[in-house]
Amino acid sequence: MSLNWSHAFFDQVKDDAYADWQKAQIKNFPGPDVNYVVPAVWFGRKGFRSNFLEIFFSNPPSNPIEAGELPPYFADIFLDPPTIFNKEEVVTTHFPLDYWRDLLNRPESPVQHELVDQVIVGRAIPAQAVKYRGAHEVSYETVPPPPAFEDEEYVIVGIIDEGLAFANERFRNGPVDSRVEFAWLQGGKSIPIGVPHFSKGLELTKWDRTYDGKFVPGIDCLLERCREGDLVDEDLFYSIAGVSDFGCIHHKAAAWRVSHGTHVMDLAAGYDMATSKARRHIISVQLSPEVVADTSGLGLESELVNAVAYIHDRAEIIRDRYQYKKDPPVVINFSSGIRAGPHDGSATLEQYLDRIIEDRRYNGRPTQLVLPAGNSFQARSHACFSFNKKSTPESSENIDTVSWHVPPDDRTSSYIELWLPPGLTDEESKKIAVSISAPGETRYSDKLVADPDNLDKSSLTLTDSSNGDSLVCKVYFQKMPVSQAGGEKKVPLTGRRGRYLIALVPTDFHETTATLAIAGVWTISVIYDGKEELDIHGWIHWDDPPISFSRFGRQSFFEDPYYHKYGDDGELRKKDHPKSAIRRTGTVNAIATGSEVRVVGAYRCSDGHIAEYSSADFKNRTKRPNYLAPSETSKTNLGLLAAGSRSGSVVPLNGTSVAAPQVTRLIADLMATRIDDAAIERSLIIQAAKDEVKVANRRHSRNPSDPTYSPGKERLGGGCLILDNQLRRSNSLRGEFDILDEEQG
Numbered sequence: 001m002s003l004n005w006s007h008a009f010f011d012q013v014k015d016d017a018y019a020d021w022q023k024a025q026i027k028n029f030p031g032p033d034v035n036y037v038v039p040a041v042w043f044g045r046k047g048f049r050s051n052f053l054e055i056f057f058s059n060p061p062s063n064p065i066e067a068g069e070l071p072p073y074f075a076d077i078f079l080d081p082p083t084i085f086n087k088e089e090v091v092t093t094h095f096p097l098d099y100w101r102d103l104l105n106r107p108e109s110p111v112q113h114e115l116v117d118q119v120i121v122g123r124a125i126p127a128q129a130v131k132y133r134g135a136h137e138v139s140y141e142t143v144p145p146p147p148a149f150e151d152e153e154y155v156i157v158g159i160i161d162e163g164l165a166f167a168n169e170r171f172r173n174g175p176v177d178s179r180v181e182f183a184w185l186q187g188g189k190s191i192p193i194g195v196p197h198f199s200k201g202l203e204l205t206k207w208d209r210t211y212d213g214k215f216v217p218g219i220d221c222l223l224e225r226c227r228e229g230d231l232v233d234e235d236l237f238y239s240i241a242g243v244s245d246f247g248c249i250h251h252k253a254a255a256w257r258v259s260h261g262t263h264v265m266d267l268a269a270g271y272d273m274a275t276s277k278a279r280r281h282i283i284s285v286q287l288s289p290e291v292v293a294d295t296s297g298l299g300l301e302s303e304l305v306n307a308v309a310y311i312h313d314r315a316e317i318i319r320d321r322y323q324y325k326k327d328p329p330v331v332i333n334f335s336s337g338i339r340a341g342p343h344d345g346s347a348t349l350e351q352y353l354d355r356i357i358e359d360r361r362y363n364g365r366p367t368q369l370v371l372p373a374g375n376s377f378q379a380r381s382h383a384c385f386s387f388n389k390k391s392t393p394e395s396s397e398n399i400d401t402v403s404w405h406v407p408p409d410d411r412t413s414s415y416i417e418l419w420l421p422p423g424l425t426d427e428e429s430k431k432i433a434v435s436i437s438a439p440g441e442t443r444y445s446d447k448l449v450a451d452p453d454n455l456d457k458s459s460l461t462l463t464d465s466s467n468g469d470s471l472v473c474k475v476y477f478q479k480m481p482v483s484q485a486g487g488e489k490k491v492p493l494t495g496r497r498g499r500y501l502i503a504l505v506p507t508d509f510h511e512t513t514a515t516l517a518i519a520g521v522w523t524i525s526v527i528y529d530g531k532e533e534l535d536i537h538g539w540i541h542w543d544d545p546p547i548s549f550s551r552f553g554r555q556s557f558f559e560d561p562y563y564h565k566y567g568d569d570g571e572l573r574k575k576d577h578p579k580s581a582i583r584r585t586g587t588v589n590a591i592a593t594g595s596e597v598r599v600v601g602a603y604r605c606s607d608g609h610i611a612e613y614s615s616a617d618f619k620n621r622t623k624r625p626n627y628l629a630p631s632e633t634s635k636t637n638l639g640l641l642a643a644g645s646r647s648g649s650v651v652p653l654n655g656t657s658v659a660a661p662q663v664t665r666l667i668a669d670l671m672a673t674r675i676d677d678a679a680i681e682r683s684l685i686i687q688a689a690k691d692e693v694k695v696a697n698r699r700h701s702r703n704p705s706d707p708t709y710s711p712g713k714e715r716l717g718g719g720c721l722i723l724d725n726q727l728r729r730s731n732s733l734r735g736e737f738d739i740l741d742e743e744q745g
Helices: 017-028 052-056 097-105 219-225 234-241 260-269 289-293 300-321 348-362 656-671 677-701 739-744
Strands: 003-008 036-044 090-096 116-121 155-161 172-174 180-185 202-205 209-211 214-216 280-286 330-334 367-372 382-387 401-406 414-419 432-437 459-464 470-480 497-504 520-528 534-540 557-559 598-604 627-632 640-643 650-653
Touching (some): 017 470, 017 497, 036 097, 036 300, 036 348, 090 097, 116 300, 116 348, 155 260, 155 300, 180 300, 202 219, 219 234, 260 650, 260 656, 300 330, 330 656, 348 367, 382 520, 414 520, 432 470, 432 497, 598 656, 627 656, 627 677, 656 677
Parallel strands (some): 155 330, 180 280, 330 367, 367 598, 598 627
Antiparallel strands (some): 036 090, 036 116, 180 202, 209 214, 382 534, 401 520, 401 557, 414 534, 459 470, 470 497, 640 650
């Protein structure tokens, strides 16, 4: 192996770093062949959507929205959108893999078009999930609204997750009466009726439909077919419904005993069948297994944009079908996220979600989106390079270097994003540079200067000259589109924010002649020639396998001589060393820093302590999380119990993904009382402040060695919510830990 660093051309004005990296990976580490499609979400400037077909096709259809005339490569809901989307220059696509390769290699690639602000590319999914148009609209017959329980308003709960076993009795009013009105399997095998307006995956409705003279059974009909007495053969249901298709190679989460999405959906919207909750309607969206398996989290953006649009669109159908007079109140739970991003609410996706929520509220439709804070507080995934800090004498030395530990047997790419401070001018940006050394190497690469004008030196490549210059690592500098508060895009390049992307090939891979990355400690050095105080934050993308998925990726992490994971008492440390580059703070979910979403951290029921993994905002910034909810029964009884994949089963899971749906449930209960979004927010703030007093008493009484200990606002947010014990079933032989009872006793 003979490794050599060199500068390379990268058109940071027109190209996209992740798309460029994927183009190289498709060649060197081939995965699926042409029977796959590549999902992507395109964020454009004014005029992008109206010119979309001309950008992608030399001879676009004359009447593109007509059924059967438009190629099935994009969700047409964004091309001919309802009111809620008609201000957004956003389109999602799913091009065949061979067509996508051709798209990237064109001299005038759409990725480089002047109307394209950003394209976010996902992992390839099976082409069988894509269906030519099919039905143009969802057919239904109106029915009387279900009976109300104690005069509750109807509420729609949207769940976006993986492994949604929606036939579980926790989501039914009776043996063959589902509360799931729509179930969209984004990676499911398509059938002739298709998924109207989205042209991808498999859609099941509660009611029966017909298409082209053929009968399409609904969820209730399939439950009846699989019924044996008062019980439903759920394995048979998932088989004939196409949820667990063992003829496909992809992961079948609903066939496992434990599924993340089922657990989350139970906490958000699960009830016993005897409970009268017929007006608590559910729309479930199951993410493509291939996208979930891409442990970096890349590609979630495309699926999330589609899922949010789908839930809002189908919510209108639920209103019309049941002849409800009021517009549908919708609360969506998305118990997932990514680690890398600007972390200040300016990301294109975050601004898009904020605007969608604001538009719905402006039009009188109560809307909430609940996200987890993240589980990376102790993951060593965040580093801060600090220069010229005069305000903190104990850390006055520059922090300019950090080690990056890359494990062996990692069959996925590893990524780091380094974000420059917002508002830097081009001249200030040019004072910053990055240099890298590989394991076992004493010499660093040439400097990659943060220069937006020098396209010939906008990237660094590490290649193996003994193996045909096989690409091992590539570092990009690019000015990324960001948005101001209020959603107005900064169009000029000088108004964008600088970002370095460090991309590394796998350290292990089957059947490839390409050179693999060296496992071990890589070193990242940041050089700054200016005199002003400056912080540059870096995040490593998530790379661990999801629940029940096969292991492909292995999580890399930062190393630093000043970082200590454990204290002298053997407990995990909660505070950062002032001289360490590694930060526990600033680890909040990178898509959870927008202004309109609700973000939930996690705490332990037994002693009120914040869960060790629950992520934090930046120090002295109290924007996120909004509140904390339980995720652990105790230190030794991990997780909370909720539904397993089959009816009657319960399993323990933990994480902020478990905390978030409990707040989703609480919000749905508040919506059912007919209060608006502002009143919901006030109610949650008041309850969190009130409950935090009781939880804090428990926290201090259980920590006699440090009775004055109090977590910072960057982790605690507005406080801990004490939720209904019936919702939070105990994972302990001692029963539920009741904070209220103990404090009163």
